[in-house]
Amino acid sequence: MTDILRTEELKIYYGQNEAVKGVDLTFTENSVTALIGPSGCGKSTFLRALNRMNDEIPGSRMTGNIWIDGKNINAPDTDVTVLRQNIGMVWQRPNPFYKSIYANIAFGPKYHGVRNKAELDNIVEDSLRKAALWDEVKDRLHTSALSLSGGQQQRLCIARALSVQPKILLLDEPASALDPVSTAKIEETILQLKEQLCIVIVTHNMQQAARISGHTAYFYMGRLVEYDKTEKIFTNPSDPMTQEYISGRFG
Amino acid sequence: MKANHETPPFMKANQETPLLFRKHRAEEWIGRIYTTFCVALLIVIIVSIVYFVASKGVSTFAVNGVSLSGFLFGQNWQPDSDKFGALPFIFGSFVTSLLAAVIASPLSVCAALFMTEITPNWGKKVLQPVVELLAGIPSVVYGFIGLSVLVPFLRSVFPGQGIGVAAGSIVLSIMILPTITSIATDALASLPRNLKEASYGLGATRWQTISGVVIPTVLPSILTGVVLGMARAFGEALAVQMVIGNAPHIPSSLFESASTLTSVITLNMSNTVMGSVQNNALWSMALILLLMTFVFVLVVRLLERRTKI
Amino acid sequence: MSAKLKDRIATFVIIAFSALIIALLVGMLGYILVKGISHIDWHFLTAEPETIKAGGGIGPELFNSVYLLILTLIITIPLGIGAGIYMAEYAKEGRITVSIRLVVEVLSSFPSIVVGLFGLLVLVNTFNFGFSVLSGALVLTIFNMPLMVRVTEQAFRNVPREQKEAGLAMGLSRWKIITSILLPVALPAIITGTILAAGRIFGEAAALLFTAGLTTPKLDFTDWNPTSLHSPINPLRPAETLSVHIWKVNSEGLSPDAAEIAAGSSAVLVLMVLIFNLLARWAGRLLYRKFTSIK
Known part of the structure; x- marks a missing residue:
């Protein structure tokens, strides 16, 4: 498997506060990596650094390198807009645009110059299929995205992210606001997407991390405590802190 | 993985075109330039208003040699004999707007209490739209009603012709009522619930709660509303001009014809020649109106700062 | 007790x-x-006003008010929304933003007569627009802009932040996000605010005394050449509006039915304001549904 994304000594500050204290992590193609750890451990901040979303927070600062395909994207000359076009992101709370289902998905491709109606239709269908939503919405593509249930909205957001064919997908607790059935569907979707994408997922749910990820990284107080195969982390972690967190969580 | 500066293989989109012409960059520039232009326009407008009004207003004293104290404190407005005392108008403006605030404030506060403390349901459905409509009625219509209803009424009840400071203040008070009411209502509605509950919990009556807890807490906000209302009254022109009588002297009673800064400007601006002393004196009055606006805004700011603490 | x-x-x-x-x-x-x-009928709404005789109408005044309103909105809406977007989306919290906010506040507190005088000095005399529809519209723009800025800024701030984040993470330019994602959500509130502001413009008189003027040339409604003095759409002709007419009739009206004309005009003006109010409420609700759900 090829490396696609690597961070080097990544430090992130909010004002005076150092939220991420030098993290080195490598992500490979076609994999799912889970970032776990207690609230405030810096895992979400780290995730948002990967597509430079932290830039939008006034007072945030970042040092260190993020290599994507051989280019350091934490460089002043990086075109953040282009970078973000190539990295999808989905949040904890579904945030579909206040538009129709179709318009939500077609928006990105249209912006990137796809004008052909048939091609757009294809992209919409393809993205919705990948997000396992097609069958549920194919008869009402032109109704409001807000009329969907929470779980459907979240899958729509995944489909929207997929519509521009990113190679990397960042998921920030994508299922934590959803019911168990929707969560299961999202997990299923993630497992299927793994075949084509590098997925990084932040989660509070240990079982979820165990079910879907190949590798797991445990964060604590802004540091990366342990990174290994998920199996290893959950059965035989090297670090006692990881052991404590995981067992505490499993209760 | 090594650092190199070739284009990453999967970073597609927007990469073929030269850096400067990339679509999203061009859009970014358009947005920034356009919105900045709009904001800059606001600043240009305010600067030019202040500059032009001030330069005209100051020329009365700088060019025409009218004495500032004679203007501010002189009681005689006789342009034909070179007497430019504007005190009657300054006095008229302050008295009418103060009286208007005095009349409107209790009414407004009661309306706000009605909407928040007594029957919020009814208040929202009936009183709120009423207040909004009052705010929407144009000032000339207030003037017209003042002239055709209020003035005859005052004439029949009180001595004098009905026109005067009383008529002006009453018309103004109705006009500023919505301003004070809406600000007071917002302040009352944003009060934390537990504040009142604590008072009721101690066995206080509604009035004891209102007068002892509610009003003292929102007083700065109510005062903000009163000041904003006064500012509106101070600058209002036509409605007052139509009912105040427009006599250029300090009235000895509320029911005697008087003038305000705005009314004298309204009536005389088109009858005087640009650049004449009399015309410049009117600009000096406009300058007073302008300066008072700044004073009102400043007072509101100070009150708001107190609200926040 | x-x-x-x-x-x-x-x-x-x-x-x-x-x-x-x-x-x-x-x-x-x-x-x-x-x-x-009782005074409003078709004749009253369409006939020319009379100075000395009874039986005058308010036709030209009504047309002027509407024309002036439309012209003002055409100028104000793009400028006001632009400045509002700057305040909501581009301005960084800091000294400059605080001062711009102060500018907006002061500008909206200026007495209308002072703004009218400014228009007289700068637009009517210096720029030589004369007493005209254009001068009037520009002065009303000065009034209306602060209001539009506030309405727009508030409308944009009320759009959920996640909408913007989603756009940013998709690699859209900020401007594209503003125009295609945020604006449709903010638009109903902006339109409601604009209609309410339109009601205010419609009733404004003090600022127009010195800019749009107290007279109207004889209008020829068959002449649509904008440079001709008698054309209703000539922006450089003087235009007495309905509100100004009410004031004029009350203070210097000579015709025997001046009181009735003032009452009739006031009724028309108030009805228009009522309509604007109702329209604003109705449009706000309707548009919100339209823009946010079915495309």
């Missing part, structure tokens, strides 16, 4: 004052409508 009694009296006073306010509005509206509506 017992606390209970005091409470009763206070409650009574509050309710009485509130009733008084309602009675005031009902009384005023009733007076205007009762006195005015």
